[in-house]
Amino acid sequence: MSLPSLAALPASFESFVSRALQSFRAAVDDLSPQATQRLAAWPVARLAAFERVTAASEFVIEQALRDPEMLLALADSGELERSLQAGELRTQLNAALAECADEDELGRRLRRLRNRQQLRIIWRDITRQADLLETCRDLSDLADACIDLAYEWLYPRHCAQFGTPIGRRSGQVQQMVVLGMGKLGAVELNLSSDIDLIFAYPEGGETEGVKRSLDNQEFFIRLGQRLIKALDAITVDGFVFRVDMRLRPYGSAGALVLSFNALEQYYQDQGRDWERYAMIKARVVGGDQVAGAQLLEMLRPFVYRRYLDFSAIEALRAMKLLIQQEVRRKGMAENIKLGSGGIREVEFIAQAFQLIHGGRDLSLQQRPLLSVLRTLEGQGYLPPAVIEELRAGYEFLRYTEHALQAIADRQTQMLPDNREDRARVAFIMGFDSWEAFHERLMYWRGRVDWHFRQVIADPDEEEGAEAAVCVGGEWLPLWEDALDEETACRQLSEAGFAEAQSAWQRLAGLRASNQVRAMQRLGRERLDAFIPRLLAQAVERENPDLVLERVLPLIEAVARRSAYLVLLTENPSALLRLLTLCAASPWIAEQITRFPLLLDELLNEGRLFKPPLAPELAAELRERLTRIPEDDLEQQMEALRHFKLAHRLRVAASEIAGTLPLMKVSDYLTWLAEAILEQVLALAWRQTVAKSGTPRRTDGSLCDPDFIIVGYGKVGGLELGHGSDLDLVFIHDGDPQAETDGAKPIDGAQFFNRLGQRIIHLLTTQTTSGQLYEVDMRLRPSGASGLLVSSLGAFQRYQENEAWTWEHQALVRARVLVGCPRVAAAFEQVRAQVLGRARDLDKLRVEVSEMRAKMRDNLGSKETAAGTAANAFEAAAPFDLKQDAGGIVDIEFMVQYAALAWSREYPALLQYTDNIRILEGLEHAGLIPGADATLLREVYKAYRAAAHRLALQKQAGIVSGEQFHLERREVMRIWRELGLS
Structure with missing residues (x-):
């Protein structure tokens, strides 16, 4: 991960830094002579770092002057110059809370540790000893430790006062679950972030062990209030974290804590799109970890739908529109989080793919944004160049966010409007001037906004506001049955439909079908928006009649699951690929109609027409299955089938496109x-x-x-x-x-x-x-x-x-x-x-010939005696590519005969099992003339290619008798020359 470079200390800060250092030395001298000696022992590099940090952050110098011993102790411990080990921060807090007497003392100790760690984290961030990932992880670990250890301290004391909560159904002791949302859930906290929390408990019941029992919900509401106070209340020592509970069901009007069943019921019945968006990052940060994992598993179906969910993109677009309106109303264009090209747009891009595809692609079910971006690249959802720009832009924006917040430990994403803070931000970000920094910032915001528009923006916006009316608009009256039959047919005919009457009847049949009539309002609106687009693209095809004939059954099949219609509406290129493939192959059209989940494969052209090699195939399937619980057989079987369907479609599409x-x-x-x-x-x-x-x-x-x-x-x-x-x-x-x-x-x-x-x-x-x-x-x-x-x-x-x-x-x-x-x-x-054993070749020829004769009698074309009758080469006669004389099975039998006859002397013939390479072995050994071996290979491939084409057209492997004359005669000649009859 790239770090902003270090810039020289601006001259305007030199006097301020000098005064800060003098003040700190004076504060240290006031402590004790030993403290003065400890400061005097600081290496030059640490003193230089102190100058940089105090120039950049008012918060750091305030803390250093208020409690110089804290900074000295940090320096003595070496924590300013090293990363913390996993769990080290929690261990420090645990020690700090040992023998804590009361809640006031709990609050003091939490705040003192928070201030100590905040100083350390800002110091390492500004001096570039920590990258973005470490800074976010340390802040998130700090929040986790404060939440969970404060809860662990409060819970037994709460039980002593109000009794122990017991589940009515299970009879088990109940603990609270604290979900961290947003940046905390994703381990992406910024330097001065709120923490968004949701409180829950497993099941209803009452407390036991006291004279007056409490309902479990009331018990946990009171406990939640105490926990919030321990973290959020502002005292003389400051605060630990500002706590925001508005993401809970019903927001500020809802109960502070709900049972698991109540949460599940709420999200199932009333959960809104923005709540799905928020729940992507939910993580258990305190309380009962085991129960918390069960809760997240219960809520997973709400977040990740098992089908492709392109309706999510509409919701994200609507959310972004509301944010843009709020930005304009409050004059927040300079907000690097919510403004155009800001942090939120990168998050929206990643979460759009997560919400749409995450139900089926389990690799997308993760929280950290940078990890999601890596997965989007690895799985082929977005090109590497796009991911690199999004990653670099996001990191620049997040470093900028930290620079803004490091100044005064204040939650802000607004660019400063005063000269001093602008100079600080430019300095922290490694630029010599505000103008140079701002130019780079606007470059990245422009790139982020451009990519955001490609993913989230309405596909019609490119053509302006009128385009939404124009795309396929000429077909809307026909689809809405506003035209009489004659006028409708004339429009279809003039647009290129050869069988206009049939096309009109097909559209009328779809409109009157039970599936369409049973659609709810939103689904019908989506269908009405889609069909004109379909017709507009269909008439651009060479055979629009065929396109309509093959695609309308699919539309009818997915009408009740209108998210698929949104997918095709939102992705004109995917619709184009659908029409192209369906026009080329009724087999593909039938497959997609039977299994609409295959529409997902049309979204990525590069992936569709480039199936992976054998090791990649195996690795991809292994990875998919490792994400499914071992005891979930149903999901394992579905994952195997999805995998097969998707890759078989890719192969068929590549064959049709000529790339395979x-x-x-x-x-x-x-x-x-x-x-x-x-x-x-x-x-x-x-x-x-x-x-x-x-x-x-x-x-x-x-x-x-x-x-x-x-x-x-x-x-x-x-x-x-x-x-x-x-x-x-x-x-x-x-x-x-x-x-x-x-x-x-x-x-x-x-x-x-x-x-x-x-x-x-x-x-x-x-x-x-x-x-x-x-x-x-x-x-x-x-x-x-x-x-x-x-x-x-x-x-x-x-x-x-x-x-x-x-x-x-x-x-x-x-x-x-x-x-x-x-x-x-x-x-x-x-x-x-x-x-490879020795064989009687005369007997072998007889047995092979007899088996072949039986197969021809049972499976060959009756009209031509399996291709051996005089009429076998006439146009009206059928030729079974596989079973008739001179066909595929004849070549296979010759290869098998040769392998059985000669592999004792030529064991290399047994190295391969495919006919092409065995024929090559027979040629190299001189057992079959080179010209004959070449002919058999080419004819075999030609027959199989024809059979493949017919299969994709859903036709049997039979062609007219006038085809492959020369090939059949030559195969029959070689058959005879081998002594077979």
């Missing part, structure tokens, strides 16, 4: 499956072990986890498509007979079977976000009649003694996806031994 070639599409979809399987296995293992204990190996040691998931078919061959299922086989290497070490032990075979069942449950269960994957387990030993999970030994015996040739063909494309590295290595050895 076919092979990379399959790679990404396969990496996505592997990242999900890794976490599903971890979840299933944790849950199964928690219930039954850990299984054992044959040597008696515990498994960890000695289990692998093997992928076959498309996932094994890194060729997953957009709707592919997963062909999986589960294998373990534990002792099937040994019992687990749990309280309710079961044998190893039963444990691993339950583990497999758990994995399938996590993958296939339908939730509101669909299922993760369809799973096919039929390739396991003995198929559907076999055990769900095989031991490695049983798998090897089956493959060596019982497996059919087609099962060995499948094994060519099998690889370990996730699980224990040791068992994975052992599986690879088994695979190599099974596939």
Whole structure:
């Protein structure tokens, strides 16, 4: 974190500093000769620092003259030149409050420690020995310690007077919870900040142990009043912290303390948008920490909505408008917090993203602003250059705020209007003159304001006040049914709709739908604002009819959740991307309609069209799941599904945009499956072990986890498509007979079977976000009649003694996806031994050919005898890209045949499981002519690319018979030349 530089002491302060030093020396001399010696021992650097600090801060010199021993003691302790250790400040206060006799003494000791620490913090801030983060942390730690230790001192004495509060339902002793809001909650207190607090207690009841019991609420109200007095009252020693309780429910008119249930009910029924904004930073700063954590968890759904909440941006915009009006009314343009380009605008930017996305992106559920900015950059919400400007501008503004407040320990964010204080601020900030400082300040305020407008300002403001009427305004009468059918159709036709009548009927159908008719007023207003925008952008597309046909079902689906409409209204670029993708792919349109949460992905173009690589995918998913409590299975399953849906959309969008070639599409979809399987296995293992204990190996040691998931078919061959299922086989290497070490032990075979069942449950269960994957387990030993999970030994015996040739063909494309590295290595050895054994090639050709013939008979095009009849190449005939002769499966069977036939002599053929690289291996070994290997690779990719395109159009993988003539004939030729029939 950058620190403002140190400036030379202005000449105008030299005499003032000299007098201050003389006065301090005189005050020290009055203490004792020993005190004079202690001051004389100060190093030159500390005396220079004293001059700087007294030039900048009237507060410091006042405290030093009032209590010179305090400054001497600080200097002797070394605290002026070093950072405090974690917990050190609380330890000091604890010692200061030891044997405190009464509340008056409590107040004195709190204030004396506060003044001591305030002097130290200002000293280190002005001398640049502490950065912004340390200054804010020390101030916040000071507040935490004062609040909590004052509460701990008051609580037992309050109980002695009024009895101990007991919960009516639980029968447990009740403690108060003190929530710190705003800058205190975010550990961002400034040098002279109020502390915003909310008091609560877990449950109602009465006090016990006294003759006249008190209701719990009355008990805690009185306790809260005593705590406020201990902190807030101004005495001869000053104050500890000014306490502001106006953020509590109902503000100043509300009860000082409420129960958890009352708080939850209030926020659920009456909580306003600004209260959500405030609650983002709420933190337990005193009282019962455990109960406080429970309270914050209860209130989390109020703050962070599980859906994308773009209505939050409207609320923030309205709040900012009110602030701007107040600034103008009170003449606060020079206020660096509330004025244009001030601290509040940076906070609004960060909290806009938190409120909108925080319900789904748990990484945004944090308090410190600079940490939120880092997350916004890391998660791709804002570009690094924007974050850097916001960070630098915010830090400059906060340092300026501290400079203003260091002068007299006064709560202010107003720039001074007198020459002396202006010189002080410029000096503290490292500038030679007020003009130089002010120029830099206005630069940063301008940059902050510009970025604020990009995020918070109304998208129509760029075009001026009239633009709000103009954007799509020509379509408003048509949508509001103010035009007769003929006029409406003419407008649609003239705008470019080829089927104007159909378009008009679709719009009328949406308007009359049950979902729209059931909308409440606010939702209907949002829909009425959105549809004209939609039409205005649709007519800019090449095929507006297609756009409307595919997007209106989505609008109908989300009509009752109008926050999505706000998202698209607020983000014209996101709406444009939605229309582009839906026009290009009905599959994408259907996905977004089924799962509107995917609209979030349209907000960031860079992220949408650049899916992460395999390690980043896995790391991102791990991070998401670590933020969810281990016992919250529902949220874990939803997070897995959200992750899959979002990244699958990114891949499809990138494929449509041409930024991802076919092979990379399959790679990404396969990496996505592997990242999900890794976490599903971890979840299933944790849950199964928690219930039954850990299984054992044959040597008696515990498994960890000695289990692998093997992928076959498309996932094994890194060729997953957009709707592919997963062909999986589960294998373990534990002792099937040994019992687990749990309280309710079961044998190893039963444990691993339950583990497999758990994995399938996590993958296939339908939730509101669909299922993760369809799973096919039929390739396991003995198929559907076999055990769900095989031991490695049983798998090897089956493959060596019982497996059919087609099962060995499948094994060519099998690889370990996730699980224990040791068992994975052992599986690879088994695979190599099974596939690399000597074979009768004539028999192998017959068995491969017979299996292929069966597949063609059952799955190929009936009209053309699976592409072998004379009419197979006619335009009217279908060609099944996968199953017909000369198609994808023919190439796969040739590759599998070659691997089985020659891998004994050429074991390198077993290194890879995907067809492309096996074909490359066959070419390098000279087993297939180079021209034929190249042809098969290119044809295979061409077939798969066509199948992908059809899948995105929600069409079967079938084309007309006149396509791929040359390719099919060449594949069939090579098939025959390999001796297959």
